[in-house]
Amino acid sequence: MRNIIVEELIQKPIEEQEIEIVERKGIGHPDSISDGIAESVSRGLCNAYLDHFGGVLHHNTDEVQITAGESYPEFGGGDIIKPMDILLTGRGVPEYEGRKIGIDRIAIKAAKNYLKETLINLDVETCTVVECKIGHGSGDLVDVFGREGTPKSNDTSFGVGFAPFSETERMVMAIEELLNSKEFKKKYPQVGEDIKVMGLRDHDQITLTVAVAMISKYVDGVETYLDTKEELNEIITNLAKEHTARDVTTFINTADNPNCESEEGYYLTVTGTSAEMGDDGSVGRGNRANGLITPNRPMSMEATSGKNPINHVGKIYNLLSNQMANDIVKEVEGVNQAYMMILSQIGSHIDQPRAASAQLILEKGYQMSEVRSEVQGVMDTWLAEINKITEMLIKGKLRTF
Numbered sequence: 001m002r003n004i005i006v007e008e009l010i011q012k013p014i015e016e017q018e019i020e021i022v023e024r025k026g027i028g029h030p031d032s033i034s035d036g037i038a039e040s041v042s043r044g045l046c047n048a049y050l051d052h053f054g055g056v057l058h059h060n061t062d063e064v065q066i067t068a069g070e071s072y073p074e075f076g077g078g079d080i081i082k083p084m085d086i087l088l089t090g091r092g093v094p095e096y097e098g099r100k101i102g103i104d105r106i107a108i109k110a111a112k113n114y115l116k117e118t119l120i121n122l123d124v125e126t127c128t129v130v131e132c133k134i135g136h137g138s139g140d141l142v143d144v145f146g147r148e149g150t151p152k153s154n155d156t157s158f159g160v161g162f163a164p165f166s167e168t169e170r171m172v173m174a175i176e177e178l179l180n181s182k183e184f185k186k187k188y189p190q191v192g193e194d195i196k197v198m199g200l201r202d203h204d205q206i207t208l209t210v211a212v213a214m215i216s217k218y219v220d221g222v223e224t225y226l227d228t229k230e231e232l233n234e235i236i237t238n239l240a241k242e243h244t245a246r247d248v249t250t251f252i253n254t255a256d257n258p259n260c261e262s263e264e265g266y267y268l269t270v271t272g273t274s275a276e277m278g279d280d281g282s283v284g285r286g287n288r289a290n291g292l293i294t295p296n297r298p299m300s301m302e303a304t305s306g307k308n309p310i311n312h313v314g315k316i317y318n319l320l321s322n323q324m325a326n327d328i329v330k331e332v333e334g335v336n337q338a339y340m341m342i343l344s345q346i347g348s349h350i351d352q353p354r355a356a357s358a359q360l361i362l363e364k365g366y367q368m369s370e371v372r373s374e375v376q377g378v379m380d381t382w383l384a385e386i387n388k389i390t391e392m393l394i395k396g397k398l399r400t401f
Helices: 030-053 103-118 167-179 182-187 222-241 313-331 368-384 387-394
Strands: 004-008 019-025 065-067 070-074 077-082 084-092 128-136 158-163 191-202 205-215 247-252 335-343 355-362
Touching (some): 030 065, 030 103, 103 128, 158 313, 313 355
Parallel strands (some): 004 355
Antiparallel strands (some): 019 191
16 A cells, blocks of 8 residues: 545635746756756666666766856857856766676767757857766666566655646746747747746736847847847737736846947847856756746755656656646546645655655535545556656656756
């Protein structure tokens, strides 16, 4: 029997609270780049381990650090003066049962491939320096993917999740995803990947403050820059209104100086990320496991990206919590909102948490007795099939930031 607790949460649903703040750091933000690299390196090692040894060996690659470079953006051009430095650290197993693999080479290749796919205006070979300092762990610390039974927890830690997203949460996510979609970049090549969306809902007034790094070679002057801002403002506001009937006001690049005729007054970059010119990045400082930063909701401080997907509960339980919460609100009639907390105990099997808690806000007219057993069933099924989280992570089917 699993220690599953289901209780009613007596508080206002998020949509009825007076103030709500939601943030998303886009894929080109230095912290998000660090998260993406860390997860790509972990996935690269997982697949290499599976190919060579038939199972995933112990590793953690969640200590990526980006030190910003220097750049000189100018209207219609610009140049990188000093490349950004990217340091890959953590632990991995380079040898098992007498056979070795090049984990440093695998890690560097995974990092560079991720950068090439994500930052389309970044010349990875000349504008970055990728250094690997991944330490060598012991082959004894091996968790074989797909072996009988479930792995044991590597730590006493917890994961949290919630569902569903509020209107503000959905729109903040949708805005960044649209602006960073491949289709959007084709139409607006001047829009870089370093986008940050901050949403504030004050009663029924929503304010969106959006930072958009413009790519200097596609912006020939102040007029083009300001025209782009105006067009983006309309696009973002219209998209937001697809998610809400509340009033929406959008601000873009509010630090700009519209009276300045030189590049210095505007948010211009050469490559589309502020990591080129002063903004550093680290794993775990940005979006949580569900892709958002939500101070109105429970959050874990755990860095999800880059941790091994076999027995690192700081990763698995955060992702599992969100999967559980989404299924509960989708499948169980009468549940308005679900908040999940799952706590591990080091050395215990990961499908047997020390506690798995669901706190529910119910729709009017429903009682806990009507939903408790069904909610417990959803949670128990996910815990029994917890290896699905590992499988989805290795295949790149779960976002971690």
